[in-house]
Amino acid sequence: MPVQTANAVTLKGVRLDRGGRTILRDLDLVVPAGSITAVLGPSGTGKSTLLAALTGELVPATGTVQVFGEAVPRRSRELLEMRKGLGVLLQGNGLLTDLSVAENVALPLRTHTRLPEPVLQRLVAMKLNAVGLRAAAGLYPRELSGGMARRVALARALALDPPLMLYDEPLTGLDPIASGVIMSLIRRLSRSLGLTSIIVSHHVHETLPIADQAVVIANGSIVFDGTPAQLEASEDPLLRQFLRGEPDGPIPFESAPLERTRAEAG
Known part of the structure; x- marks a missing residue:
């Protein structure tokens, strides 16, 4: 995959459908290579659907999706090559x-390379060391805390040295301390390895501090694309509602009718 281009991801006029229903529309987005981009928005707004378009899992109904200057392929063999x-x-x-922690991290290397075993084991140790878990190599997932398991998954995702990292709600189920560790790791690894990172999250206050670019998805489209500072300074009612976590505003709270029904029934 070529990585010389200035942009890691480019979306032009993209519409994404699932089950005959349009989830996201009119998507125009550029993610510069080497940047950390936070894709934010309320739960259920289609953030993970956007990631599915980047991995080739979901083919756009309209528009184009490019990764490092090349269109996301549709043929399975070319798609598999891109996903490496x-x-x-x-x-x-x-x-x-x-599988043990070390065996989980080794899995992508065994699947996609023919490295000699000593070299493979050294690479696994390096990846685990990068996330602070080299001493946990012999443990099994059931023996790990939530934060440790997330770090092992991060080490495995980095096994093949990918130039582009995609994070789908990386803080789900983690306590504040573990969340801080994960975000610090993402920032450090992105900078030290020169990665492009796209973080899909609804954890605004944990994600924005490490991001270069902030994108907000709501009501089926991108409603903001700029720097974190510009987002926090915005007076747009929709953005202010999202940042402050207010139930009333331009973003509908879908559970409200159900809650009213329950209240009336009680």
């Missing part, structure tokens, strides 16, 4: 419970 250049950290970590 993507690191993805999933909400649920996706660790295999019958």
Whole structure:
């Protein structure tokens, strides 16, 4: 995958549908190479759907999606090759419970390379050391805390040295201390390895401090694209509602009718 281009991700006129329903529309977005971009928005607004378009899981109904200057391929062999250049950290970590920490991190290397075993083991140790878990190599996922499991998943996502990292709600289920550790790791690794990182999250106050670019998705489209400072200074009612976590405003609170029904029933 070429990485010389100035932009890691480019979306032009993209519409994303699922099950015959439009989830996101009129998406125009540029993510500079080497940057950390926070894609923010309320739960259920389609942030993860955007990631699905970047990985090729979801083909746009209209528009184009490019990763490092090349359109996301549709043929399975070319798509598999492109995905080698993507690191993805999933909400649920996706660790295999019958494999040790070291074996989980080694899995992408065993699948996609033919490295000699000593070299592979050194790489696994390096990845675990990068996330502060080299001493945990022999443990199993059931023996890990939530924060440790997330760091193992991060080490595995970095195993093939991908130039682009995608994070899908990386703080889900973590306490404030573990959340701080994960965000600090993302920032340090992104800078030291020269990665482009896209972080999908609804944890605004934890994510914005490490981001170069902030994108807000609401009501089916991108409603803001700028710097974190510009976002926090915005007087837009929709953005202020989201940043302050207010239930009333331009962003509808979908659970409200259900809650009123329950209240009336009680």
